[in-house]
């Protein structure tokens with residue numbers, strides 16, 4: 001696959017580390033060897049997976065002569081924080097539309113990512129109620145800005161369109177390269193699955209490169225069937241964009257919904273345990289909304305012998321630790 005045909009801004013210069021987690025693996029009785037891909041260490045304010053996608057999406061915005069970025073997310077959105085961060089770096093204005101997926105969850109004084117929206121100098125925040133049509137809300141703002149003579153560019157939630165998903169096609173190729181040069185051989189990859197671009201990009205990278213490592217997605221929001229369909233559709237659109245004729249077999253897309261708990265962004269006991277276990281065994285911070293729940297899934301799957309004994313399992317750490325500071329009471333309990 002030729003990803004060089006697409007413009008990038010060069011936000012991702014070096015491969016993120018892949019680390020073995022000996023203490024964490026031991027805490028799970030050494031049933032499997034758990035490794036972690038440190039995308040939490042990507043560049044951009046406080047790191048995280050959106051940087052890979054924005055590398056492509058903001059390149060498109062810049063190529064089109066845009067001077068303002070509009071994007072959307074939940075009230076503690078890591079995607080909004082990173083989009084704002086890269087907009088700042090590029091000298092672009094940035095407006096955010098925040099969806100109150102949990103009623104009355106937006107507080108202007110909140111810590112975590114919300115604090116960083118202010119610190120990084122967001123130009124405007126519009127809060128809308130859960131279930132709103134986010135694209136329409138962003139278009140309203142774009143129309144207003146156009147009337148003022150601005151050139152806005154809309155990036156969809158999570159930068160999860162085919163262009164953004166290229167970032168994770170590239171990550172899959174990066175992982176293959178690291179496996180080869182570092183003598184690693186993964187039997188299984190576990191990824192968080194939210195707005196779907198990460199999971200879809202990894203799957204597209206697998207299919208497009210004829211790699212046959214099973215990928216298990218851990219959903220954080222939608223029911224299994226709905227999430228799998230979203231990932232499947234986006235993975236095919238991504239292959240299409242690259243110019244690959246192959247299609248993704250539906251059975252390659254697995255996104256469990258057993259670890260969502262009461263709903264998106266709402267804590268579960270297993271998430272709290274997973275965050276504490278990784279922090280206290282390896283000194284690595286997960287987040288309460290995505291990677292913490294995904295890791296709670298991995299832990300449960302290890303306990304249930306979902307992975308073959310002695311196999312090498314790679315967990316994709318997508319970042320998000322600033323959100324921890326909006327959940328102090330959850331972790332102090």
Ligand SMILES: *Cc1c(COP(=O)(O)O)cnc(C)c1O
Pocket residue numbers: 048049050078079158160192193194195196197198199287290291318319320321
């Ligand atoms: C956005 C996000 C995800 C999910 O990635 P998607 O591409 O939206 O599925 C996972 N972890 C963190 C920390 C995120 O911010």
